[in-house]
Amino acid sequence: MREPGHIDGRASGQGRVFQTGGDQYIEEHHHHYEPGAGPLLESASTAHRGMTAPDSVRVPLVGRAPGVLRDRADLMERLRAAVSGPGGDVHVLHGLGGCGKTAVAYALFTEAVRDHGYVGLWVNASERISLRAGMLAVAADRGATTGELAAASSGQRAAADLVWHYLDHSAQRWLLVLDNADDPSVLEDGGWLRTSPLGTVLVTTRHANSPLWRGPGVVRYSLGVLPLDDAAQVLCDLAPEAGTADSARKVAQRLGCLPLALTLAGSHLSHQLLESWSMDEYDRKLSEDSTALVDQGAAGTGSSQSRHLVGRTWQLSLDALAGQGLPEATTLLRLLSCWASDPVPVSLLMPVARGEIDLGHLDPPLTAGQVEPALRGLLDHSLIGMVRVNGRRCVEAHGVLLDSVAVGIPRGESEPLAEAAGRLLDAALPPEDDTSAEARSELRLLVPHASRLFHMAPAETTAQLAVRVAQQVYEAGEYAVALATSRTIADKVQQLLREGHPLVLSAWTVVGQALFRLGRYAESEALLRKVLESRERILGPDHPDTLRSCVALFFPLCLPGSEEEAAYWLRRAIDGQRRVLGEDSAETLFSRVTLLEVLPQLGDAEKFDEEARVIEDCERFLPPDHLTTVMAHHDYGDGLRVFGRFAEAEPVARRVLADRIRLQGHDHPLTLAELSLTSRVAHGLGDLDKAISAVQELIERRERVLGPEHPFVVDNRAELARWQAEAQP
Known part of the structure; x- marks a missing residue:
C-alpha cells in the first residue's frame, strides 16, 4: 500500500511519467531527430513565443x-x-x-x-x-x-x-x-x-x-565617415566607368563621405539600364533631392531591409528613442535639420532650455525640461556628436542625415520649425556693434546655419535674417566669408523677391562693400553705383538707405584720381543725414568722421582741422568705446601724418592701436590698419628700426587675414623694400 497522495512510476525508452496532485491538464509535443541530424530550435514553445x-x-x-x-x-x-x-x-x-x-x-x-x-x-x-x-x-x-x-x-x-x-x-x-x-x-x-x-x-x-x-x-x-580620397575610391570601386577620380570626389563630398550613402550611390550608378549618368550628372541631381536619389541604389545592395535605406535608417533610432519615452528627440533633430551640418553651438538651444523661447507648440512638443534628455538621447544613439570649436561646445550631425530628416518633416510642421530655428538664430547673434574677437568667432559659427535656413525655408523673414548675418560678418572684418555668403544670399533673395526690393539691394550692398575691402575696387564701384541708382529711383534721394549707398560708394572712389567725386557723394550723404536723421545720429557722425579720410588727400588742411571737431561730438553723443569714435581718432591721426605732423600723430596712433586691440583683437583688419599707421608715423619720425619691424609684422598678419595678393599687402612690401634700402649705410 502506498500512502495517499504518493505516486510512484517508472518509464523507459520514449516513455514519460508525470506526477501530480489534483486536477492537471497536460499537453506534450514530441520531436524526433534522425541520428546525426542537428536539433530544430523551433519547438512548440518557441513557435508559440514567435521566436x-x-x-x-x-x-x-x-x-x-x-x-x-x-x-x-x-x-x-x-x-x-x-x-x-x-x-x-x-x-x-x-x-x-x-x-x-x-x-x-x-x-x-x-x-x-x-x-x-x-x-x-x-x-x-x-x-x-x-x-x-x-x-x-x-x-x-x-x-x-x-x-x-x-x-x-x-x-x-x-x-x-x-x-x-x-x-x-x-x-x-x-x-x-x-x-x-x-x-x-x-x-x-x-x-x-x-x-x-x-x-x-x-x-x-x-x-x-x-x-x-x-x-x-x-x-x-x-x-566615423571616410576621408575624402577613400570615399571617392569607394565610388570608383563600385562604378569604375562612371567618371574620373575628381568627379568621384565631388560626389563623395556631397554625400558627406558616409559609407552607406556611397555604397548606394555607387550601386545606382553601376546598375542603370534606361539612363547612364556620369558622376558629374549624378552630382548635379543630388542637389535636387539627395536622399531620394541615393536610396534608388538600395535595390542593388542585395537587401530589402529598411535599415539599408538612407532615408529610413535614422528613423529606426528615432523610433527607439520614442519607445524609451523621448519623442521630443525627433523634434530636436528636425530643428537641427533646419540648420547646416556645420557645428551648432549648444548656446543656440539655451533659450529653449531656460524657457525663454517656448517650443511647446511643435509636434512632439520641445519644452525646457526636455532639451537636455533629447540631446542626450541623440548623442547616445550616435545621431549627433559633441565637438569643441574655438572653445565653444557644439553639436554636429551628418549632412545626409539632416537632409533625410528634413525631407521627412510633415508638411504642417515645416513652417513652425523654420520659424523656431530663425528665432533661435536671431537670439544668438551678437549685438550689431560688437565686432570683438569673441563676436567674430560666434558669427563664423552662425553663418552657415543662417544660409541653410534661408535655403530650406525661403521667405522674407529668413532672407532678412540671412542678410543681417552677412552684414554683421562684414562689420566684424570677415570680408572673404562675407563676400561668399552675401553673394549667394543676394542671388537667392533676388529670385525670391523682386529685383528692386529693399532687402535685395541691402544684400548686394554687402557684396559691394566686401569687394572693396578685398581690394577689388573696380567691381565694388560698379556694383555700388548700380545699387545707388536703384535706391534713388525706388526709394528717393533722401531715404536713409539711399544716403547709406552714397557713403558706401565713397570708399572705392577714395583712390588717387577720384577723390573729388568721392568727397561729393560723402558730402551729399552728410547733408541728407543731418536733415533726415539728425546732427547727433550715429550714421551722421560716421559720415562726418569718414570725411576726415579724404580731406588730407585733397590737401585741405584748414578744412581738416575744422572738421576734426567731430571727435568731440562722437565722444559726447556716442557710448564709450564706440567704434565710430575709434575710427575718428584713426582718421585724425592719419591726416596728421599726411600733413607731415608726425609728432602730433604719434600718440594718436599709439592710442588707437591699443583701442583696436582691446576692442577687436590683434588680427581684425582695422587693427592692422592701426599697425600700418604706427609704422608710417615711426618712419616719418626717422625711427627706421621701429618702422621696419612694424611693417614686417603687418605684412605677415595681412597676408594671413587678407591674402598675399591684396593691394594693401603689395603696398606694404614695396614700403618695406624702400625703408630697408634707406636703412643701408
Whole structure:
C-alpha cells in the first residue's frame, strides 16, 4: 500500500511519467531527430513565443558586403590583434548609422574564418527575439542538445547560461559578432553580453554611451565617415566607368563621405539600364533631392531591409528613442535639420532650455525640461556628436542625415520649425556693434546655419535674417566669408523677391562693400553705383538707405584720381543725414568722421582741422568705446601724418592701436590698419628700426587675414623694400 497522495512510476525508452496532485491538464509535443541530424530550435514553445531560429549563424547577415574595406587599416590591425590574441574581451564598434560598422565586422569575421580557422558566429542583436533565437542557435552550433535547447526555449533553463556554457567549452576558438545592438538593454536583460577565454565578442551599435560598454574587458572604437580620397575610391570601386577620380570626389563630398550613402550611390550608378549618368550628372541631381536619389541604389545592395535605406535608417533610432519615452528627440533633430551640418553651438538651444523661447507648440512638443534628455538621447544613439570649436561646445550631425530628416518633416510642421530655428538664430547673434574677437568667432559659427535656413525655408523673414548675418560678418572684418555668403544670399533673395526690393539691394550692398575691402575696387564701384541708382529711383534721394549707398560708394572712389567725386557723394550723404536723421545720429557722425579720410588727400588742411571737431561730438553723443569714435581718432591721426605732423600723430596712433586691440583683437583688419599707421608715423619720425619691424609684422598678419595678393599687402612690401634700402649705410 502506498500512502495517499504518493505516486510512484517508472518509464523507459520514449516513455514519460508525470506526477501530480489534483486536477492537471497536460499537453506534450514530441520531436524526433534522425541520428546525426542537428536539433530544430523551433519547438512548440518557441513557435508559440514567435521566436524562429535564423537560417544560419555561420554566415554574416548583411546585405551587399564591400569588395574592399577603405580607410579602416589601423582599426582592422587592432581588431586582428584582439582576435588572434588570448581572447576574453568584448570589442564595441559604435557610430552613426551607415558609417560602416557592419562592414568592418564582416571583414574581420571573414578573415577570422578564412585565415585563422576560427568558428565565425553572427547574431542579429537588434531585438530581443532575434538575439535570443540567434544565441540559442549559437549554443546548438557549439553542441547543446535538443533537450537543453527546448528547456532554455521554454524558460525551464537560463538561456544565456546555456549559451555561454557551450561557448566556454567550445572545441574551437570563435569570433561572435552581435550586430546592430542599437538598444543595449536587449543585451543587458538576461546577461547575454559576457566574455570567454576561448573567443572574442564584437558588438556593432549606434549607442555610444551605454554603461554596458564601460565594464571590465570592454574596448570601444568610435567609427566615423571616410576621408575624402577613400570615399571617392569607394565610388570608383563600385562604378569604375562612371567618371574620373575628381568627379568621384565631388560626389563623395556631397554625400558627406558616409559609407552607406556611397555604397548606394555607387550601386545606382553601376546598375542603370534606361539612363547612364556620369558622376558629374549624378552630382548635379543630388542637389535636387539627395536622399531620394541615393536610396534608388538600395535595390542593388542585395537587401530589402529598411535599415539599408538612407532615408529610413535614422528613423529606426528615432523610433527607439520614442519607445524609451523621448519623442521630443525627433523634434530636436528636425530643428537641427533646419540648420547646416556645420557645428551648432549648444548656446543656440539655451533659450529653449531656460524657457525663454517656448517650443511647446511643435509636434512632439520641445519644452525646457526636455532639451537636455533629447540631446542626450541623440548623442547616445550616435545621431549627433559633441565637438569643441574655438572653445565653444557644439553639436554636429551628418549632412545626409539632416537632409533625410528634413525631407521627412510633415508638411504642417515645416513652417513652425523654420520659424523656431530663425528665432533661435536671431537670439544668438551678437549685438550689431560688437565686432570683438569673441563676436567674430560666434558669427563664423552662425553663418552657415543662417544660409541653410534661408535655403530650406525661403521667405522674407529668413532672407532678412540671412542678410543681417552677412552684414554683421562684414562689420566684424570677415570680408572673404562675407563676400561668399552675401553673394549667394543676394542671388537667392533676388529670385525670391523682386529685383528692386529693399532687402535685395541691402544684400548686394554687402557684396559691394566686401569687394572693396578685398581690394577689388573696380567691381565694388560698379556694383555700388548700380545699387545707388536703384535706391534713388525706388526709394528717393533722401531715404536713409539711399544716403547709406552714397557713403558706401565713397570708399572705392577714395583712390588717387577720384577723390573729388568721392568727397561729393560723402558730402551729399552728410547733408541728407543731418536733415533726415539728425546732427547727433550715429550714421551722421560716421559720415562726418569718414570725411576726415579724404580731406588730407585733397590737401585741405584748414578744412581738416575744422572738421576734426567731430571727435568731440562722437565722444559726447556716442557710448564709450564706440567704434565710430575709434575710427575718428584713426582718421585724425592719419591726416596728421599726411600733413607731415608726425609728432602730433604719434600718440594718436599709439592710442588707437591699443583701442583696436582691446576692442577687436590683434588680427581684425582695422587693427592692422592701426599697425600700418604706427609704422608710417615711426618712419616719418626717422625711427627706421621701429618702422621696419612694424611693417614686417603687418605684412605677415595681412597676408594671413587678407591674402598675399591684396593691394594693401603689395603696398606694404614695396614700403618695406624702400625703408630697408634707406636703412643701408
